[in-house]
Amino acid sequence: MPYRMPSQMLPQSVDALKLCQQRARVAGSLSVSVLPRLSGQLQSGEGEVEAELVFGVDEQSRKTVAGKIQAVLSMQCQRCLERVEIPVTATLSLALVWTDEQAAQLPRQLDPVLMESQQLDLHSIVEEELLLALPLVATHSEGSCEPPGSGIANPALDETAVGRKENPFQVLAALKSAGKRDD
Numbered sequence: 001m002p003y004r005m006p007s008q009m010l011p012q013s014v015d016a017l018k019l020c021q022q023r024a025r026v027a028g029s030l031s032v033s034v035l036p037r038l039s040g041q042l043q044s045g046e047g048e049v050e051a052e053l054v055f056g057v058d059e060q061s062r063k064t065v066a067g068k069i070q071a072v073l074s075m076q077c078q079r080c081l082e083r084v085e086i087p088v089t090a091t092l093s094l095a096l097v098w099t100d101e102q103a104a105q106l107p108r109q110l111d112p113v114l115m116e117s118q119q120l121d122l123h124s125i126v127e128e129e130l131l132l133a134l135p136l137v138a139t140h141s142e143g144s145c146e147p148p149g150s151g152i153a154n155p156a157l158d159e160t161a162v163g164r165k166e167n168p169f170q171v172l173a174a175l176k177s178a179g180k181r182d183d
Helices: 016-022 100-104 122-133 159-164 169-182
Strands: 013-015 025-031 048-057 063-076 083-097 111-114 119-121
Touching (some): 016 048, 083 122, 100 111, 119 122
Antiparallel strands (some): 048 063
């Protein structure tokens, strides 16, 4: 039976080799505010991230980490410039490697994590996966917001003003016709 760590706070780092051998499941939450690169991309560092990671060993004896990360992140709507809550989900399928050669030999469905020791920084993994899962452009759903200034009347676009607006080329036409009369 796989070992299961308690589901509280996600630890900063774990002994990855030990957890892979035990086929452990690590689940927990952490505050968005402890992820500096991610919170720098957000309008607010508020919120919680939920993560569930399953460590294991595959048929080729590769140490693997699979899992799912979920969060609701506060971003700035690029349409109305107000705060918008964006639900973000990331699934991961990682293989622990110690050399670039091992990374190059991985199948496409596994992303390499270059290990420097037996310790794996879970906060860094979670942060990286959430950064990759962020939308390119955050917006409210269609029709639920308007661009800033869209409710303000624009006199240049007022139909009555357009009819009264002078044509800048009328001056040239007048000069041209005055030149013809002088000839």
